[in-house]
Amino acid sequence: MARTDRLMRLMTALRRLPAPVTAARLAAETGVSARQLYRDIATLRAGGALIDGEAGLGYTLTEDTALPPQSFSRLEIEALMLAQTALSHLGDDTLTRAGRDALARIVATLPDAQARAALHHTHTAWHPGTARAAPGIDLDLLRTCCWDEVSVHITYRDRQERVTEREVWPLGVSYSERTLMLLGWCRMRMDYRYFHVNRIESLCAGGSFRPQRVPLLRAHSTRRARGSGT
Amino acid sequence: MARTDRLMRLMTALRRLPAPVTAARLAAETGVSARQLYRDIATLRAGGALIDGEAGLGYTLTEDTALPPQSFSRLEIEALMLAQTALSHLGDDTLTRAGRDALARIVATLPDAQARAALHHTHTAWHPGTARAAPGIDLDLLRTCCWDEVSVHITYRDRQERVTEREVWPLGVSYSERTLMLLGWCRMRMDYRYFHVNRIESLCAGGSFRPQRVPLLRAHSTRRARGSGT
DNA sequence: GTCATCCTGCCGTAAACTGTCAGCAGACCC
DNA sequence: GGGTCTGCTGACAGTTTACGGCAGGATGAC
The missing domain is CATH 1.10.12 (Lyase 2-enoyl-coa Hydratase; Chain  A, domain 2)
Known part of the structure; x- marks a missing residue:
């Protein structure tokens, strides 16, 4: 496993050398071609490392997410x-x-x-209950959208069986009694809405949004006393 | 990088499954052939993992206790x-x-x-339910006895209001619908019994016991396919 | 514009990985 | 002791992957 070891050394080099570091320098440091170094950087990024690369400057390691002995996904x-x-x-x-x-x-x-x-994004509320019908949509995709702060386009059938298309800024999934609920900011209604996941007929990811644009979220979730966001 | 990911999952499986684990089981867990699993084990060992393999039994992972920067009570x-x-x-x-x-x-x-x-001692079963009356005894002491494999002496009032004194080898607490239940090996009845915690009138810790002495526990908890078990 | 740099795609080669087959040795049960 | 389950190793062939080189596009500093 020379590759894994090289990736380790690459992380070490990123930490050790003063930022920003050029790809050529890192390639020489790890004894690999420039082309392969870009691939290695991509591998580290895929593994969760936050490496900022700016054209004309070089690479900057912004966060140390490499190996805290306990790292959780x-x-x-x-x-x-x-x-x-x-x-x-x-x-x-x-x-x-x-x-x-x-x-x-x-x-x-x-x-x-x-x-x-x-x-x-810990709006994954819990309400006791037992069995539940499996949802028809990709729950993982929905969760990913919550994490990544990406809006979702859904086809929704409401209680009166009316089908609408909506863009929703998803805030979290609520595991309630017998159904899964999606809490989000509905751009059609311009308001917070709960959606029964089982009533979502189709789901696809849209563009990113900033949770700051959703007025009540920050106050609700983090209870910060600050005036301006972030 | 499918390989590195698989090695990670192999480590996780080794930690999660009750030791010893057979190579066939680990191979199925990581989705790889038995031969390759032996190679993966060799890779982990080369990387410093302390994996003990015994013929006729399986693999046992002895963790490196040197670095618990995250210690939990x-x-x-x-x-x-x-x-x-x-x-x-x-x-x-x-x-x-x-x-x-x-x-x-x-x-x-x-x-x-x-x-x-x-x-x-993860027999802390869960059954959905809501509110519950607070028990009259020291729940912490009971849990501690479960952890330390220490027998408990209890004064118990059964459903017919008969009061008995028993020595119980506690195995775990079950959080069921409206009452807490203690699962244990009752030395008076020489059998497994569930005790309503609310019906335990007094509780004190006794001497230590070996869970191996409780015949069915191992079979129940580890689900071995060997002949004598289950 | 010029330069330095990040970033991506393509291609050919070499290395590594993986499954199958075979065999040996140790531990446990009868 | 025999039978069975298991860890462990070697050899071979097919497949995948890693790697370097080259070309080109995009972005930011000067």
């Missing part, structure tokens, strides 16, 4: 968050507090961007 | 375990698997004794 964080929410409905205060502390410690070790996202 | 682990169990009842397989993997990674960083206990 976004999906894993989300799973733990939701699990904790479920736990909090148990009534065992001691366990609830313990779980909350443990989770806080996990979130604390995340790189900033990830941590912020985890805090922003 | 027993209570926190238990909370996360229970939370994960609750999560698994949601029906979202992707999230469930993610939570399971994250939890396996957390457990992996624990010192050996703690990790073993965590794996053995």
